Amino acid sequence: MYGAVAAVVELSLIVRRGEFLTILGPSGSGKTTALMMLAGFEAPTKGDILIAGKSVAAVPSYGRDQGIVFQNYALFPHLTVRRNLEFPLEMRGVKSRERAPLVERMLKRVHLDSFGERMPSQLSGGQQQRVALARALIADPPILLLDEPLGALDRNLREQMQGEIKGLHREFGKTTICVTHDQEEALTLSDRIVVMRGGRIEQLDAPEALYDRPVNRFVANFLGEANVLDTPELGYQKQNTLDKIPMVRPERIRISAVSALAPAKLDQCQTVTGTVEEMIYAGPLRKYQVRVGSTSLIVREHAASGQDVFAPGDSVRLDWLRADVRLLDE
Template identity: 50%
Template structure:
């Protein structure tokens, strides 16, 4: 059994005594894991992180760290490192002084402090920058100092709130790998908050998807992408084709869904109600087969090509399928039929194991 480091038990948070930002959070975070809290703004992910850090107090419930309740423990006594988006470095201190600060407040001896600072600088490859001031560093370097400062006192837990939000795409992707590799090397437990699903999938051992103050699903990245448990998760993680219909029949794990214009689809019955009730079908664009490749598929239809969107290594083809005008097929460039043109009507299909019958989307989505 993996050892649990952090435990949220029935945690709620309300700012006005009426609406709950966090509804009834029960979550165990395992020692040494990289867990990401992912969700749109206002979903409760940052509030949950801030309660764990001690900057917010739960309205109800208990948060435990290493088996002891944190409710009355002030932030600086929680043995937690923090990295924020805005770095929060002290501008009047050098890099080395910034790193030494959390150690000095903890009453460490001078020799221990300089030893640890040296180690932390080497860890983020900034050995040569010890005497510089934050203003003399680039954004990426500042973020690495902030990271080193959160790790320098060797906390058992590090919390990161959108730490890469301010960086450009290339640097951001580089830092994602840096943080992931640091985590693997140090074995520290990381709780990471982001609204960027690509970042969550790339970095995490597990991802908790938040929506309206509740965890919708918590799973390893691949499971989350391949096996979303509801329509919100299917839409929020990666690209997703949606077709609306009604449940015609159900047979164990499979079901048949009638679309709005009468076509029938055989699908996995993941999250469906009674026969006759509405369902949303979810199909990933890379799972749809075109032309001859569709001949062996369980579900076969035709689509009219509406648009090509070129993305370098692959192409997104937008088609009109079963009455939906925004049905996407993703194809590697190497597999794209060069003769395919806008206006063509082509056979397409997908296997039953690649289409999930889920809850209907609420009106207005």
């Protein structure tokens, strides 16, 4: 609770041993509060938190055996990289002669074995992130908590660090709980994803299932782009008896010239014609916005040589398999 506002409401979640679980949601969804309760920085007003069957709701953060990586890395600026890594071992009573080989091994694992004597201010953002991950892992905690771990990095470095985190998870097998608002990051890293809104869980599923079979309009729109097909001109209308909304993903729609050959599975397809409103070239992808009557549909296709490219004003045909249409709750 923050005053009269409940940041997290009726949150019930079981995390499997060794899995990488991501809590995903927009600002104010309650994802960070959920992580802070797991970390011991916030106390639940009711309910309990169990780790390996034991309650830790009243245990302070320093009493919980877990590693934490923050968005701003939270490295000690007055300590060298080596001393940053030694600190959690020292706090656990590991003797000096035993700390040194552990630190050297971890520095080598995160490709920083020649950076031990540098200060954090002398490192790049990606290098600081590696130090933060190494410090969280070095004491061998069973649980790793990541709070927007890649939020401060540029896109290329973020993608590189996603691979690094995935590799560390495979190698160390830690139960990892990550909070992010980045959908691509969640899909790339996770075994399962929790989508939150308004302090509640909207859906919990594996990445592919979550993207391909969202339960409602919010999840569909938050995790990618969704074309809602609830108008007769698209061949659909809202199924009022079930209160369901038909939806198709942009990459499931095929765009072609009106005069092009019909798709092979014509009897299994829905076909409409429309006018291109916009085309956005994004390197490997082209994204079209196509007006069909009163509705604007988004189409996304991989750019390839010999492919027809359409400009605003062009008449086009759109086809999609009826089997690719998903029925959503509001």
